[in-house]
Amino acid sequence: MNILVVGSGGREHALVWKIKQSPKVAKIYCAPGNAGIAKDAVCVDIAAGDIQALADFAEKNAIDLTVAGPEECLVKGISDEFAKRGLKVFGPDKACAEFENSKAFTKQFLQKYQIPTAKYEEYTDPNEAKARCGAFGYPAVIKADGLAAGKGVIIAADEEEALSAIDQIMVHKDFGASGDKIVLEEFLTGTEASVLCFLDGRSIVPMESARDYKNIYDGNIGPNTGGMGTYSPNELFDAALEQRVYSEILEPILAGMQREGLDYRGVLFVGLMIEKAEPKVLEFNVRFGDPETQSVLMRLETDLVDIMEACNAQRLGEIKLDWSKEAAVCVVMASGGYPAAYEKEKKITGLENTDGAVVFHAGTALKDDNIVTNGGRVLGVTCRAENRQQARECAYRNIEKISFEGAYYRKDIAK
Numbered sequence: 310m311n312i313l314v315v316g317s318g319g320r321e322h323a324l325v326w327k328i329k330q331s332p333k334v335a336k337i338y339c340a341p342g343n344a345g346i347a348k349d350a351v352c353v354d355i356a357a358g359d360i361q362a363l364a365d366f367a368e369k370n371a372i373d374l375t376v377a378g379p380e381e382c383l384v385k386g387i388s389d390e391f392a393k394r395g396l397k398v399f400g401p402d403k404a405c406a407e408f409e410n411s412k413a414f415t416k417q418f419l420q421k422y423q424i425p426t427a428k429y430e431e432y433t434d435p436n437e438a439k440a441r442c443g444a445f446g447y448p449a450v451i452k453a454d455g456l457a458a459g460k461g462v463i464i465a466a467d468e469e470e471a472l473s474a475i476d477q478i479m480v481h482k483d484f485g486a487s488g489d490k491i492v493l494e495e496f497l498t499g500t501e502a503s504v505l506c507f508l509d510g511r512s513i514v515p516m517e518s519a520r521d522y523k524n525i526y527d528g529n530i531g532p533n534t535g536g537m538g539t540y541s542p543n544e545l546f547d548a549a550l551e552q553r554v555y556s557e558i559l560e561p562i563l564a565g566m567q568r569e570g571l572d573y574r575g576v577l578f579v580g581l582m583i584e585k586a587e588p589k590v591l592e593f594n595v596r597f598g599d600p601e602t603q604s605v606l607m608r609l610e611t612d613l614v615d616i617m618e619a620c621n622a623q624r625l626g627e628i629k630l631d632w633s634k635e636a637a638v639c640v641v642m643a644s645g646g647y648p649a650a651y652e653k654e655k656k657i658t659g660l661e662n663t664d665g666a667v668v669f670h671a672g673t674a675l676k677d678d679n680i681v682t683n684g685g686r687v688l689g690v691t692c693r694a695e696n697r698q699q700a701r702e703c704a705y706r707n708i709e710k711i712s713f714e715g716a717y718y719r720k721d722i723a724k
Contacts, residue, residue: 310333310334310335310373310374310614311335311336311337311338311370311371311372311373312328312334312336312337312338312372312373312374312375312376312614313337313338313339313340313353313363313366313367313370313372313374313375313376314328314337314338314339314340314342314346314350314375314376314378315339315340315357315363315375315376315377315378315379315382315387316339316340316357316377316378316379316382317339317341317342317343317346317357318343318378318379318599318671318672318684318686319599319600319602319603319641319669319670319671319686319688319689320378320379320596320597320598320599320600320602320603321339321342321343321346321378321379322343322345322346322349322669322670322671322689323597323602323603323606323607323669323689323691324376324378324597324602324606324613325337325339325346325349325350326349326606326667326669327606327609327613328376328613328614329349329350330612330613331612331613331614331615332612333612333614333615334614336351337349337350337351338350338351338352338353338366338370338372339351339352339353340352340353340354340355340356340357340363340366341353341354341355341356341357343670343671343672343673343674343683344670344673344674344675344680344681344683345668345669345670345673345680345688346670347675353366357378357379357381357382358381358382358385360382360385360386360387360390361390363375363382363387364387364390364391364394364396367391367394367396368394368396372396373397374397374398374399374614374617374618375387375391375396375397375398375399376398376399376400376617377398377399377400377575377596378596378597379596380406380409380410380456380594380595380596381456382400383400383401383403383406383409383575383595383596384403384406384407384409384410384456384595385403386402386403386406387400388400388401388402388403388406388575389402389403397621399574399575399617399620399621400575400576400595400596401508401573401574401575401577401595402572404571405566405571405572405573405575405595406595408577408593408594408595409456409593409594409595409596410455410456411454411455411490412452412453412454412455412492412592413431413454413490413492415592415593416429416431416492416494418565418569419590421565422561422562422564422565422568423561424557424558424561424562424565424590425557425558425587425588425589425590426589426590426591427445427450427494427495427496427497427582427589427591428445428494428495429492429493429494429495430444430492430493431454431490431491431492431493432479432490432491432493433489433490435475435476435479435480438475438479438491438493439471439472439475441493442465442468442471442472442475442493443468443471444493445493445494445495445496446495446496447465447466447467447468447471447496448464448465448466448496449464449465449471449493449494449495449496450462450463450464450465450493450494450495450496451463451464451465451471451474451475451478451491451492451493451494452491452492452493452494453478453484453487453488453491454487454488454489454490454491454492455484455485455486455487455488455489455490456487457484457487457488458535460484460532460533460534460535460648461478461484461487461488462533463477463478463533464496464533475491478491479491497582497584497589497591498582498584499582499583499584499585499587500520500545500582500583500584501520501521501523501580501581501582501583501591502518502519502520502543502545502546502580502581502582502583502588503518503519503520503521503539503543503578503579503580503581503598503601504516504518504519504554504559504578504579504581505519505576505577505578505579505597505598505601505602505605506559506576506577506578506579507575507576507616507620507625507630508563508566508573508574508575508576508577508620508625509574509619509620509621509622509623509624509625509626510567510572510573510574510623511623511625511626512563512625512626513559513560513562513563513577514625514628514630515551515554515555515559516605516609516630516632517541517542517605517608517609517632518541518542518543518545518546518551519539519540519541519542519543519598519601519604519605520539520540520541520543520544520545520723521536521538521539521580521598521600521601522536522537522538522539522719522721522722523536523537524537525537525643525647525648525719526719527719527720527721528721532648532649533648534643534647534648534685534686535599535600535648535685535686536598536599536600536601536641536686537640537641537643537686537718537719537722538600538638538639538640538641538689538718538719538722538723539600539601539603539604539605539638539639539722540604540636540637540638540639540697540700540701540722540723541601541604541605541607541608541636541637542608542636544697545583549586550583550586550588553586553588554581554588557588558579558581558588558590559579562577562579574620574621574623575595575596575620576595576596576597577593577594577595578592578593578594578595578596578597578598578601579592579593580592580593580594599671600639600641600669600671600686600689603637603639603669603689603691604637604638604639604691605637607633607637607639607667607691607692607693608632608633608635608636608637608693609630609631609632609633610631610632610633611628611629611630611631615628616628616630633693635693635694635695635696635700636693636694636695636696636697636699636700637691637692637693637700638691638692638697638700638701638703638704638722638723639669639689639690639691639704639722640689640690640691640704640705640708640718640719640722640723641671641686641687641688641689641690641718641719642686642687642688642689642690642708642711642713642716642717642718643685643686643687643716643717643718644672644682644684644685644686644687644715644716644717645714645715645716645717646715647685647686647717648685651685651715652682652714652715653674653681653682653683653684654674654676654681654682654683655681655682655713655714655715656679656680656681656713656714657673657679657680657681657682657687657688657711657712657713658711658712658713659710659711659712660680660711662710662711663690663707663710663711664707664710665692665703665707666690666691666692666703666704666707667691667692668688668689668690668691668707668711669688669689669691670687670688670689671684671686671687671688671689672684672685672686672687673687673688681713682713687713687716688711690704690707690708690711691704692704692707697723700723701722701723701724704722704723705720
């Protein structure tokens with residue numbers, strides 16, 4: 310098979326790395342890819358959001374399966390365009406991608422099907438939003454409705470911060486048109502957990518659990534990021550909680566989708582908050598999470614291509630997912646200043662010295678035969694070991710071998 314992976318981040322590098330292990334695969338392309346992906350796939354200079362160019366490339370190069378990485382191409386309808394041309398894509402269609410394109414859409418769905426989630430209100434008028442910003446007390450959660458690269462959520466400690474957040478999103482348009490509407494939400498306490506699920510329209514099969522660390526600083530403080538590290542399995546997920554999540558959240562999600570006429574085939578990321586063994590849904594993403602994918606795929610032992618083909622053919626129920634009992638930890642090395650302004654093109658050294666780790670490239674490029682930084686999140690140093698502590702030690706030991714100017718990483722991932 311010839312496979313095309315769309316995207317350029319750490320998630321896409323992890324996907325390429327896993328797909329490459331399949332005996333079914335002859336050639337892997339990645340559009341646009343990055344310096345690390347270039348070692349495992351042929352990188353193609355097509356932007357992830359250029360649906361027509363991607364479809365043209367898939368036709369000309371006899372691509373048997375295209376794997377949609379980032380949300381942008383899914384929201385723009387890559388699955389719909391490829392289906393029109395008789396091309397196969399792993400990823401939900403545009404109607405299903407609305408679960409990520411609009412937080413209000415997701416909240417309405419959760420409420421309609423009585424799936425546990427935080428209380429919420431939605432607003433298109435900033436003055437109305439300001440008048441209600443304390444409706445659920447403080448801290449308050451204020452979200453840009455549309456896509457914001459994982460950064461459109463602001464936790465406001467008090468009214469002053471809430472008013473400022475509403476201005477930032479709705480008036481100053483820090484996230485563009487994504488801030489035309491906001492979702493004001495009750496603040497949930499507890500521990501976050503991430504459950505990635507495969508769906509084929511008929512069944513929903515959860516992958517192994519993971520824990521993500523969103524805040525930039527140790528101790529889970531500071532601005533939200535796209536994710537500073539993960540580990541899998543999540544220590545909270547005992548058998549009782551797993552069963553509860555399946556029966557109270559995942560099964561109702563599938564039933565609700567079927568009742569709404571949504572034929573969801575692909576991956577659904579369910580972000581959860583767990584408090585006193587009570588799970589509530591924080592968010593949906595319509596694709597593999599980043600950096601959850603890096604730690605979860607390290608533990609997947611079933612052929613990923615087999616699973617993706619089964620989802621598309623609605624025979625997911627026939628596939629048995631095998632997982633390593635070992636733990637995996639991914640620690641993100643970011644550019645100094647991230648998630649605010651940061652500099653690019655800083656030379657990265659020491660990558661060849663790593664031992665026992667897989668270094669997934671997130672924001673890298675090639676310049677004058679050197680690998681340089683090209684994004685906020687630069688690398689995901691990932692290890693699998695007998696237990697979480699050993700995997701953690703391996704990741705941090707390898708981070709010390711890699712350097713670039715301004716490199717920053719959290720010291721408490723999986724602690």
